[in-house]
Amino acid sequence: MPKMNIIQAINDALRVEMRRDDRVVVFGEDVGKFGGVFRATQGLQDEFGTKRSFDTPLSETAIVGAAIGMAINGLIPVSEIQFADFIYPAFDQIVNEAAKMRYRSGAELSCPMVIRTPYGGGIRGGHYHSQSPEALFVHTPGLKVVIPSTPYDAKGLLISAIRDPNPVIFLEPKRVYRAARGEVPNGDYQIPLGEAKVLVEGEDATIVTYGAMVHTVMDAVDKISASDGITVEVIDLRTLLPWDVETVLSSVEKTGRVAIVHEAPRTCGYGAEIAATIAEKSLLNLQAPVLRVAGLDTPFPYTLEHEYLPNEKRIRKVLNDLINY
């Protein structure tokens, strides 16, 4: 099996789907000729032509709005928003239009479409090249929200997202776009949306996480397990909505101690939902409060971004707090 990074895996997924189904079209700012500022769409215009892979003028509103119209009229648009920080001009089209189209039309119309966008910090991107807006989309009924953490998952999840009949927000962990490498099968395979993955089994505590934070957590847990002699179960959610409550709850049953790690701001972040659900459904299993390690409730900073982001120190502290509760 070839080794790929996440960018290559995404490129490969797009290629597989564009070959398989000529309704799939790929577009966005700098996406066509240039192949995207992160080069995720490189070579697609050469292979599939300018009708199926093209540049657009600079408007996220129109990119998403047009994608909705294309989806209704028989295509499967896979649009790119250059950075998740720039998705807000399309927010109305996403939350008021795409998300509600199937419901509001009694399923007369629907929007099978994917919006791909790199999210997250750690690349010295400051306020506007670092945000993690997943909670906003999870709070919007009518969307699926997916965040892969590895090349293998990225390809399999993106293929599933493209074939899914619902609008899918596909957030890509740009911090590990190139750093995360792994084996990726050639050709066609899917990873079902809605299924989490237990990355490592453990007995003493559970960490629920996703996206770029998976790597931070795995590194930290490796070290902490080695130094402290504890075992930590790590769950990569992969799909944030609908999320895999069963996998999470059965881990909680086992360990009784849970932390959620994400880099979006803490208040009303995705971790709040997981924490609230666990405390609601599994209170009697809990040996300690469900704790959250999250981004700070500040705009994303520049110089001190690594102070902002969850890191080994904070993960170590939270595991300590859980275990010594």
Next chain:
Amino acid sequence: MPKMNIIQAINDALRVEMRRDDRVVVFGEDVGKFGGVFRATQGLQDEFGTKRSFDTPLSETAIVGAAIGMAINGLIPVSEIQFADFIYPAFDQIVNEAAKMRYRSGAELSCPMVIRTPYGGGIRGGHYHSQSPEALFVHTPGLKVVIPSTPYDAKGLLISAIRDPNPVIFLEPKRVYRAARGEVPNGDYQIPLGEAKVLVEGEDATIVTYGAMVHTVMDAVDKISASDGITVEVIDLRTLLPWDVETVLSSVEKTGRVAIVHEAPRTCGYGAEIAATIAEKSLLNLQAPVLRVAGLDTPFPYTLEHEYLPNEKRIRKVLNDLINY
């Protein structure tokens, strides 16, 4: 003291502030001559002229974007978004610009401004005249978020919001705009942002709520207390960010049983944050899981809106579940 409804109280607050401080300007769609589709700005143009109270063209983006510029250049803009459902075209200006202006400029510039908008269901408004987007703003660092439930609070909180040096999202419970009536002092008074109000004290359980749901909860609690012989403490948060964690936690200490009631969708809603925080900070006081009564995770419906909204039945059930846990 005169009796007013919420619309009148808001109108009165605007008038008090416009008289006191000529930097305060009021504008939005249909706000000037007509006085707003809910008539909250009625008479202001007559009293203060077209420079300080005026109609705008139809663009929420420009309304909020211009408000930011006005705030930077010495005014205190109080803009109206006709329905909260129409705030999304301004989402980028709110979350990426207004919310981050002070932080990103090292406090060189700031946005003292208020965005008023009616929110919530129960008026047969369907998808687009019923939404409750508060969680989206609470999740955005740099904003304050306020929701009054009574005329008295509406006036006092709006005056505080106008004098606050931060951008404030002021969500108005349109369902009870006219139905909620009460005594409202003449002239100038403030209710500090960030302070909740214990509406009724109780021993057996706590309900945390805000906005229009305060009325639903109070009605339900009245009946349930009478029929079931229990006492329920009801807390009206009034400010959602920063929220009054002390008042909530001391109630939890007392009752050990909490439910949160709001009408926004449940998943990643505001209730998740309160539930997660309580379970984190006060686990050992909890005699039962923190439960949420919320809007459904669907777009807001039309015919069945009262099935969508939290109601007495659901509040009764949740109190039962809490008490019989």
Next chain:
Amino acid sequence: MREQVQRIIDENGKVIDGAQLPDLSEDDLIRLYRLMLFNRRVDERMTKLQRQGRIGFYVGSTGEEASIIGSAFALEPEDWIVPCYREVGAAFARGYGLFDFLCQIYGNTQDVIKGRQMPCHWASRELRLASVSSPVGTQIPHALGMAMAASIKGTQEVALTFFGDGATSTGDFHVSCNFAGVFKAPVIFLCRNNHWAISVPVGAQTAQQDLAEKAKAYAIDGVRVDGNDVLAMYAATRQAAEKARRGEGPTLIEAQTYRQGAHTTSDDPRAYRDDAEVDQWLEKDPICRFRTFLIERGVWSEEQDSALEEEFQEEIRAAIEEVEKIGPPDLDTLFEDVLDEVPWHLEEQRDELKSLSDQ
């Protein structure tokens, strides 16, 4: 250089000197008339129902029927119509039935969209009628996307989107026109300039009140049409559709018309506009004018007109009677169609609600 307003029949129903009548059969002319009159009578009846509290809300289009129906009539069945909230006349022109419309308004079990939206928010895949939503302007990029899809697929359909003068102030209008210019998308931007956006007159909406002129910002064609002249609306739309099908790109059509009534049943325009202005426009009413034209041409008569009025009255009455017997949608429908399948968290919410409603 301000171009002329396209007109075919004048305010008195006379053919304008030198104007060319579109190639429409007598049957078609009568169909156009029937549609406009039907639209108006439905509007009137629904407004009354709302006053009586029998329905929750209604959006009328009195005075704007020609702009809505004339343009829709010029399209082919495979073309998409992408409306805002005020164009059920276009749906009727497509064959959308009164029964379906009423079920939508009542939001009952037979409502295609399952009682999920306010009145006048219909949709029909079969008839290629996109789904109405309330936010102003948001449908415009959808029409763009449908048209781009047609170009990409190499099919011949055109997308026509309706919107008001107020909508030209939105970002959605601008970005869609700009994309359409770049991609030469087969889309028709049909702006019903009815001179008001709730209480805001077009003069306060934009300094460029010659709305068709806005097309120049995108190097696309802009035409201005007497929106109360159903034949001119038909001809202009037909031309734009043919041009689009030839791959020559989009057109912005400004239909100059007038909102004779309230914005919706929630509105009372006496609070903000002068009767004198309304009266002026009543003289230019599109239906009276077309009726005179038909009668003078000998394809229609007063007697036929009276009969038609009776026919419509009875049809509408009977439909209401039938629809009012139908009950509200089932609780289950609340949870369907959020996604294609009901996810676990909605199953939980559904089960809880059902267990409570069984009590």
Next chain:
Amino acid sequence: MREQVQRIIDENGKVIDGAQLPDLSEDDLIRLYRLMLFNRRVDERMTKLQRQGRIGFYVGSTGEEASIIGSAFALEPEDWIVPCYREVGAAFARGYGLFDFLCQIYGNTQDVIKGRQMPCHWASRELRLASVSSPVGTQIPHALGMAMAASIKGTQEVALTFFGDGATSTGDFHVSCNFAGVFKAPVIFLCRNNHWAISVPVGAQTAQQDLAEKAKAYAIDGVRVDGNDVLAMYAATRQAAEKARRGEGPTLIEAQTYRQGAHTTSDDPRAYRDDAEVDQWLEKDPICRFRTFLIERGVWSEEQDSALEEEFQEEIRAAIEEVEKIGPPDLDTLFEDVLDEVPWHLEEQRDELKSLSDQ
């Protein structure tokens, strides 16, 4: 009717027949030249620092200095400048210092904005320089609002906002121009048409490539100016500002110029554009042209030029040396300025972080 491009000196530094030189002293002319040259040398040096990994990122403006500095120079100190990310030259024209700029780039303790944003995202209340943000177009409505505030307060300040050709595709551009037209706001929309938006040429950005023409959609004035002619830029901006101050409303100025370099240090334009096109524009370089003009006019000499180059080299070197000694901001700064006061939840987060960093 496409109007002419406003020019004063041609590509060889000669005054164009019949062109009127703006009323600028010799000192002012030299100041303009110094600013442009300084801007370019700073850009070059910063780009190198980025290559060396000493700074994280940089946005240059090589080739566009005249459009940026000529326009800023035409304003009064009380006027607002509302930039995007490419106009530090305008800040320099206002008196913004290199030291401050470098501190911002390094995001250190002396950075006015406390290390919170990427390089080139400066702000200064005192100098009436609005805060740079990365999203394209979002600053345009702020300038509108500042201008509206001036009208409302009855003061005389004008707001000038810079943006690129790509930004004309955004909704923010449209809605701001439309409001400005309606309210006759004293705002100048200054579009640097540098012909590229990252990899997208202006020809793929909009079908209306005569960007000044877009002003017609709002019935506001649109003028096209040779953006590489610093005197023409000065004159056009001055005129627009005077008009705005007289209460005669906004102007859209299209400055026709060219992005000679990469979009930012993250970009490599060889992947998408031809060298031949770049070479053509190098011939029209704004600095060379103005230098020739000054020398031919006798207000400048080769010797002065060499001395100036040395002066700048030393100034920049010394500033970098000083700034590189300064450390990063304190942890506390992370939590300040989110709101005017630190709320309880941020206090908790701060205390936790501090206790961990003390370990």
